[in-house]
Amino acid sequence: MGKPGAYLEVDRREHAMRDARESIADYGELALPLASEEQRLQASRCMYCGVAFCQAGMSFGAARPSGCPLHNLIPEWNDLVYRGALTNPFPEFTGRVCPALCEAACNLGLHDDPTAIRDNERAISDYIWNHGEGPLAMEPVDDGAPKVTVVGSGPAGLSCAWELARRGVHVSVVERADRPGGLLMYGIPNMKLPKDVVERRTKLMGSCGIELRCGCDVSDTEVAAQLLDESDAVVVAVGARQARCLAVPGADAEGVVLAVDYLTGATKALLDGGEPAVSATGLDVVVIGGGDTGTDCVATALRQGAHSVRQLEFLPEPPRERRDNNLWPEWPAIRKDDYGQREAAAVFGNDPRTWGVDTLEVLTTEGAVAGLRVASLDWSDGRPRRIEGSEQVLPARLVLIAMGFTGPEAAVFEALGIDVPERGATHRLSDRIWLAGDCRSGSSLVVNAIADGLACAAEVAASLDR
Ligand SMILES: Cc1cc2nc3c(=O)[nH]c(=O)nc-3n(C[C@H](O)[C@H](O)[C@H](O)COP(=O)(O)OP(=O)(O)OC[C@H]3O[C@@H](n4cnc5c(N)ncnc54)[C@H](O)[C@@H]3O)c2cc1C
Incomplete structure (x- = not known):
């Protein structure tokens, strides 16, 4: 695995940032990725520990868990980067904006600087988008498949939709804003997450048969009734948008x-x-x-x-x-x-x-x-x-x-005819209505929203025998 003992020879080096005096003149991305050979060396610092806390995602009841909530197989990635054998389906958002809970839980960080895991993740995703045909698309869903509507196209809604489609469900995502992406699009500034990075992912989802409909406000009771009427299940992933x-x-x-x-x-x-x-x-x-x-x-x-x-x-x-x-x-x-x-x-x-x-x-x-x-x-x-x-x-x-934010807006739940859920509610709210992301957990992180969307999708799919 990787290069044994490389952490004794190679110091941690993160991506550089544009000079502050120059970067404030525009909204271009701040991070200046390392050259691929340097990134490879950084990946070699991973010790491939016996017990890899970086991928554990243990919460200890804290808002920021210890290690990756998506349980990304971090030592394996680092090895793939080191060996130049790159593959990973969904890292372009977290490789840019995740606070890197995994690095805080890296065993090497106990005595030295941790492995630069987030930069390695970004390197994997940039490589795939730049050298291939983009992340693997999925098989089209058969005509008789169940139909699920996801309300909200933030990271929770998108990951939920992606996982449902992967499990053979017809998915439509409806979004109030004029562009999909939730806070990935309208919230996190372009300097941290360029909007073409969000757009290429939502376009890919569209080309995989996932319908994305913007300008659709589900707090309108007629819209909500129609969605319930035409869907086997509705997943509410509207974020925690009520500002304090x-x-x-x-x-x-x-x-x-x-x-x-x-x-x-x-x-x-x-x-x-x-x-x-x-x-x-x-x-x-x-x-x-x-x-x-x-x-x-x-x-x-x-x-x-x-x-x-x-x-x-x-x-x-x-x-x-x-x-x-x-x-x-x-x-x-x-x-x-x-x-x-x-x-x-x-x-x-x-x-x-x-x-x-x-x-x-x-x-x-x-x-x-x-x-x-x-x-x-x-x-x-x-x-x-x-x-x-x-x-x-x-x-x-x-x-x-x-x-900060106090929780989700009430209107969408009222329109769907259910109570506003408590923070930490179960994914399943009623027979056909489900909940994912910040509107369930309280305002959190992109990585947690993605993980929650995936977890919700698995439950919804199981309820639909998929
Ligand atoms: C300014 C800002 C910067 C942040 N930076 C970071 C960061 O750097 N790293 C990080 O990890 N996290 C960051 N976060 C937190 C992170 O963005 C959120 O935790 C995450 O986006 C939550 O995902 P979500 O899908 O649950 O909700 P959201 O991203 O909020 O998406 C919810 C979507 O639902 C839509 N919606 C709401 N109501 C309706 C309705 N009635 N009908 C239809 N659609 C509706 C909204 O328009 C939105 O698109 C940041 C948050 C903010 C506010």
């Missing part, structure tokens, strides 16, 4: 915008031409939320030419090293410096984040944002306490809310 809102005076002012709406407008403008629905050009921008979505907003605002960008986080600054109760192979809950922060530092000279900040009020002039009143929080005893005298007013003309 800012509950302070002035939060309804013009210029307070939800992150996904803002990012959707930016991607639409990139793909369709024209101006984005909301632009940060020349504005003082404050992003509320220190997570990945907030970082995507920071990076997008920089590209639009914001006058200033700040990113506020309610929680305290995470430690630089694992805490004693955050043991390997759990996901390390440590401070992460991502592309948005690096780019902001290149433009403005400093990291845009401030931790431990509470937003008290959106100040307005004639109904539009004019500033943000905030206070600092003391977390020293583990609970937030407002620090007396710490109040200040930040300049702001655009406030982007990236405070």
